[in-house]
Amino acid sequence: MSSTFNIVICSNSDSSMKKTKEYLEEKKYHVTIVASEEHIHQMLKDGHVNLVIIELDYAPKDGITLTSDIRNQKEIEQPYIIIFSNKQDDYIQITAFNSGADDFIISPVKPILLEARIATLKKRLLSKSEDISEVDKHPNFFVDKEQYLIITKAGKISLPRKEFEMLTLMYENAHKIFTRLDFAKLIWNMPEVANSRTIDIHIRNIRRTLGNEIIKTTKGVGYTINKDLL
Numbered sequence: 001m002s003s004t005f006n007i008v009i010c011s012n013s014d015s016s017m018k019k020t021k022e023y024l025e026e027k028k029y030h031v032t033i034v035a036s037e038e039h040i041h042q043m044l045k046d047g048h049v050n051l052v053i054i055e056l057d058y059a060p061k062d063g064i065t066l067t068s069d070i071r072n073q074k075e076i077e078q079p080y081i082i083i084f085s086n087k088q089d090d091y092i093q094i095t096a097f098n099s100g101a102d103d104f105i106i107s108p109v110k111p112i113l114l115e116a117r118i119a120t121l122k123k124r125l126l127s128k129s130e131d132i133s134e135v136d137k138h139p140n141f142f143v144d145k146e147q148y149l150i151i152t153k154a155g156k157i158s159l160p161r162k163e164f165e166m167l168t169l170m171y172e173n174a175h176k177i178f179t180r181l182d183f184a185k186l187i188w189n190m191p192e193v194a195n196s197r198t199i200d201i202h203i204r205n206i207r208r209t210l211g212n213e214i215i216k217t218t219k220g221v222g223y224t225i226n227k228d229l230l
Helices: 014-027 037-044 063-071 089-100 112-126 132-137 161-172 181-186 190-194 198-210
Strands: 006-009 032-033 050-053 080-085 103-106 142-143 147-153 156-157 215-218 222-225
Touching: 006 014, 006 037, 014 032, 014 112, 014 198, 037 063, 050 063, 050 112, 063 080, 063 089, 089 103, 089 190, 089 198, 103 112, 142 161, 161 181, 161 198, 161 222, 181 190, 181 198, 190 198, 198 215
Parallel strands: 006 032, 006 050, 050 080, 080 103
Antiparallel strands: 142 147, 147 156, 215 222
8 A cells, every 4th residue: 555645625615725735735645625526536436545524515515415425436445534514513423424424523624633633544544564464363354453454355345434443343342242322332432323323324334345244133232243254
């Protein structure tokens, strides 16, 4: 994987994100501000986009709709997605996570704090260390927490952050059945998420990517990973 970390910012105003772009470029990130949906989709198809930062009120499609569109493109390498807005309503943030966003930032965006987030993310995505011995121990299925990858016999698979964290939680506790409330508290740190369809949507997306058999449903209780695949 290239050491270059490519960031795409979807904003209606170049000027409002200019300082953010300049700050990130000083930190050696490659940053592109796009003002059209077609441009971002083309960049994703071309590959090598690590992070997409989307303004909630992005036009003509809002950030939530655009995020959902990106997540539905299974043929592309899925980027990490951050939505930003000055709106702080819990409902809006939950809807953003439902659409597939990995993070939600309240604007105005502070470049120094954003870069701190990105630096942590970069370590995960661009890590060169791959523990081959661990892969050998788990030839069928292995969760690589350093690179945020699922490693199977078929190859390496990337999941959006929340879905990766849900799967990792089940993988590391294969004996346990996790309820919606468990996921809401442990992954989102927002118990109210358990009352929405967020958990079910992410479980469905994991199954769509890794296969329906990867997660078992215990009716009326919750979800657990299929230990037979480990």
